[in-house]
Amino acid sequence: MAETPEGRPAPLQCSGVVDPLIDEARAREIVREWLESDTKPFIPDDKIRFGKAVMLYYPFWKYSREDGGTDVTIYRPACGTLLSGLQNLQRFDIKSSPVPDDANILPATIYSSVYYPELHGIARAEELIGIPLWLISYKVKNSIYMVEVDAESGMVYEEWHPIKEPVNWRKTAMIASIPVMILSLIAVYFSPWLFLLVAALLIFFLYQSEMLGVINLKRKEGKDGA
Amino acid sequence: MGLERSVEDQVAEFYYKAKITRGVADRTLRTWFAKGIKAPDLAKYAVVSEMYLLYLPFWRFVAQGKAVACGYSEYTEQTGNVIRNIFEELIDEEFIWTECACDTGKYGIEKLWLDPGGESPYVRGSVVSMEPGGSAIEASKRGRKAVHDLIQNAAEKRIDVLTLNKSFLIPKVFELVYAPVWIAHYEYKGGSFTAIVDGVRGDVLGGTSPINLTARTRMMILSLAVGGIMIGSSVAMLIHSGPYQLAEMFQIILLLLGIAMCMAGYPAFKEGKTFVASGTMQHISSLHPAVRVPKLLTDHEILNHESTILKCPLCGEEVNQPWGEVISPCKKCAHLLDITADTVKVVPYDVAKPDLLSNVAMEGVKADFIPFWRFDVNFEVTDKLTGGDTTTGLPDIAGKRSYYICAADIPRYLAEPWEIDMTIRNPEIVEVITGYEGNYLPILINRKTARELTEFLYLRYETEKPGILQVLRYNFKVNEARIVYIPYYKEETAYIPGI
Numbered sequence: 001m002a003e004t005p006e007g008r009p010a011p012l013q014c015s016g017v018v019d020p021l022i023d024e025a026r027a028r029e030i031v032r033e034w035l036e037s038d039t040k041p042f043i044p045d046d047k048i049r050f051g052k053a054v055m056l057y058y059p060f061w062k063y064s065r066e067d068g069g070t071d072v073t074i075y076r077p078a079c080g081t082l083l084s085g086l087q088n089l090q091r092f093d094i095k096s097s098p099v100p101d102d103a104n105i106l107p108a109t110i111y112s113s114v115y116y117p118e119l120h121g122i123a124r125a126e127e128l129i130g131i132p133l134w135l136i137s138y139k140v141k142n143s144i145y146m147v148e149v150d151a152e153s154g155m156v157y158e159e160w161h162p163i164k165e166p167v168n169w170r171k172t173a174m175i176a177s178i179p180v181m182i183l184s185l186i187a188v189y190f191s192p193w194l195f196l197l198v199a200a201l202l203i204f205f206l207y208q209s210e211m212l213g214v215i216n217l218k219r220k221e222g223k224d225g226a
Numbered sequence: 227m228g229l230e231r232s233v234e235d236q237v238a239e240f241y242y243k244a245k246i247t248r249g250v251a252d253r254t255l256r257t258w259f260a261k262g263i264k265a266p267d268l269a270k271y272a273v274v275s276e277m278y279l280l281y282l283p284f285w286r287f288v289a290q291g292k293a294v295a296c297g298y299s300e301y302t303e304q305t306g307n308v309i310r311n312i313f314e315e316l317i318d319e320e321f322i323w324t325e326c327a328c329d330t331g332k333y334g335i336e337k338l339w340l341d342p343g344g345e346s347p348y349v350r351g352s353v354v355s356m357e358p359g360g361s362a363i364e365a366s367k368r369g370r371k372a373v374h375d376l377i378q379n380a381a382e383k384r385i386d387v388l389t390l391n392k393s394f395l396i397p398k399v400f401e402l403v404y405a406p407v408w409i410a411h412y413e414y415k416g417g418s419f420t421a422i423v424d425g426v427r428g429d430v431l432g433g434t435s436p437i438n439l440t441a442r443t444r445m446m447i448l449s450l451a452v453g454g455i456m457i458g459s460s461v462a463m464l465i466h467s468g469p470y471q472l473a474e475m476f477q478i479i480l481l482l483l484g485i486a487m488c489m490a491g492y493p494a495f496k497e498g499k500t501f502v503a504s505g506t507m508q509h510i511s512s513l514h515p516a517v518r519v520p521k522l523l524t525d526h527e528i529l530n531h532e533s534t535i536l537k538c539p540l541c542g543e544e545v546n547q548p549w550g551e552v553i554s555p556c557k558k559c560a561h562l563l564d565i566t567a568d569t570v571k572v573v574p575y576d577v578a579k580p581d582l583l584s585n586v587a588m589e590g591v592k593a594d595f596i597p598f599w600r601f602d603v604n605f606e607v608t609d610k611l612t613g614g615d616t617t618t619g620l621p622d623i624a625g626k627r628s629y630y631i632c633a634a635d636i637p638r639y640l641a642e643p644w645e646i647d648m649t650i651r652n653p654e655i656v657e658v659i660t661g662y663e664g665n666y667l668p669i670l671i672n673r674k675t676a677r678e679l680t681e682f683l684y685l686r687y688e689t690e691k692p693g694i695l696q697v698l699r700y701n702f703k704v705n706e707a708r709i710v711y712i713p714y715y716k717e718e719t720a721y722i723p724g725i
Contacts, residue, residue, distance in 0.1 A: 080280055080356035084411040087276045111351040158418040169496045176447040177454035184458025189466050
């Protein structure tokens with residue numbers, strides 16, 4: 001194969017990785033506890049089926065800065081990601097070790113200089129390190145979701161998850177359709193006067209659900225842009 | 227054009243510069259919170275936890291689609307007469323196919339929303355970008371297929387029965403384009419949501435958000451109640467047709483409408499987010515970005531190549547193809563070389579000498595030598611049928627003759643009349659033995675593409691004749707192909723031929 005006309009820069013390599021302190025079983029347990037907690041309006045846990053768990057090392061730039069007389073350490077992802085919780089990652093006194101041979105480490109694709117404009121203070125050091133995350137998938141009905149668990153601290157980073165809604169949609173649909181269906185059938189079959197009952201029921205539904213107020217959904221913009 | 231080389235070797239990468247600042251993106255997001263059927267207090271209680279600029283990679287394949295489709299459509303009148311409309315379609319348009327080169331999961335971004343133009347060369351690592359996954363070669367194949375389908379659909383739009391259908395795809399660009407987006411992760415009453423804001427135009431492209439629960443409930447109740455009335459009434463009318471004089475057809479339509487309203491209303495208002503998970507997280511292990519697959523040499527290729535360095539087969543000079551050109555001259559022996567990813571072939575060529583008239587008229591002006599592919603072909607038409615008035619004074623260009631296709635970067639609206647003119651005239655070329663001083667334009671169309679353009683040139687010529695072409699069967703055989711440099715004198719924006 002011919003050489004490419006423009007040489008590619010050498011790939012970025014992590015100088016070390018943060019030691020994972022959480023194993024797969026513990027990570028799954030953390031996720032289960034998190035899903036079962038009452039702080040989130042989740043669906044019942046008996047409908048959750050867990051899938052694969054994969055530990056990946058995400059490359060991060062670790063910037064050591066001296067800002068206003070104090071030493072600060074800032075972490076920024078060295079690869080593009082849509083996962084939440086990784087942009088403002090916080091770490092204190094992490095222990096790193098050489099990169100294991102079998103480490104599942106994502107390739108670093110962002111140079112350290114990209115983040116310079118948003119950093120403050122006097123630069124003291126910077127290095128590229130791998131931070132381990134457990135990515136655990138779980139299935140609810142026909143949808144698959146994912147949750148991230150920090151393999152060092154055990155912290156859970158939220159991704160999009162199912163929410164139990166306070167409405168029983170099936171029941172609502174049955175109540176809304178079946179009575180009017182039966183009444184309409186009877187009205188047409190026996191006496192059209194019974195349609196008055198149907199109409200009254202419909203108006204009752206409209207009144208109960210404040211349907212007439214829904215038509216105007218436009219809202220004025222507030223001073224703060226809300 | 228150089229598509230073949232680009233795909234196998236390295237794909238050209240470009241990016242759109244972000245024009246939207248974080249503040250503007252934040253304001254766009256706040257405005258979006260208050261629009262549509264979202265939770266009414268979303269703007270008040272949503273807390274943006276993260277907002278960052280990210281570049282998403284997209285494969286982009288741009289091709290010139292050329293097609294000739296002939297045929298007819300029939301319809302029967304109330305009187306029983308069958309009316310046949312005959313059609314002749316000529317397509318010569320640019321088609322663009324794009325595909326997201328990374329997994330954007332549930333956010334619903336699959337195609338690039340920005341038009342070509344205004345991009346800058348992409349330098350790896352200089353911006354925060356998602357790593358493109360998958361094979362460029364596979365993406366190119368998907369692009370080709372998709373564009374081919376687009377061309378076919380455009381050509382066959384009006385025609386029910388095709389009697390002639392020929393389409394050609396002339397690849398222009400296959401590249402990786404990075405588009406900037408602002409990713410906003412926000413929380414609302416215990417739920418985590420994400421919105422994606424276009425970093426160039428400032429529109430919200432996709433994401434997830436809580437929907438107004440009250441509005442959804444109301445809409446569902448109303449649609450199902452109305453649907454229930456329609457179903458109940460129509461069923462009663464069908465089983466008891468006594469006093470009702472309405473047509474049965476109306477009753478059935480009413481029943482179907484009622485069922486449709488219930489079936490559409492229930493799922494439409496049941497979903498709680500603006501976008502539903504598409505299930506792309508099924509293969510969680512594939513979250514590891516795939517490395518682009520380089521072209522692997524086969525055993526045969528390895529055995530037949532001493533090394534991967536490309537050399538001129540005549541003088542042994544190492545060749546280095548300028549980017550974008552598909553055929554370039556050897557620096558040592560000046561032979562034209564067709565350089566692909568792993569082979570070098572010599573392309574025969576001639577240089578036409580400017581004729582006496584142009585020498586006198588353009589004395590002192592240097593000629594531009596524009597490369598043309600000259601195909602000596604045998605175009606044997608076996609069957610032809612044309613509808614309507616076919617009287618024409620245009621000459622026939624079938625049979626044995628030379629076809630000319632412009633291989634330089636000249637706009638097609640200029641090059642096509644030259645090609646037709648030279649194919650009809652087949653001018654005598656007085657060859658220059660030892661080069662000629664002038665500006666030699668680079669060759670940007672390879673032999674394969676030029677061959678397709680030759681066939682299309684004939685088809686286009688035939689469709690542009692009076693009458694509506696219906697059937698055209700032919701045998702097309704290329705005997706020889708070579709490059710001919712034709713002298714042209716440039717005067718402002720126009721070219722004056724030198725032969």
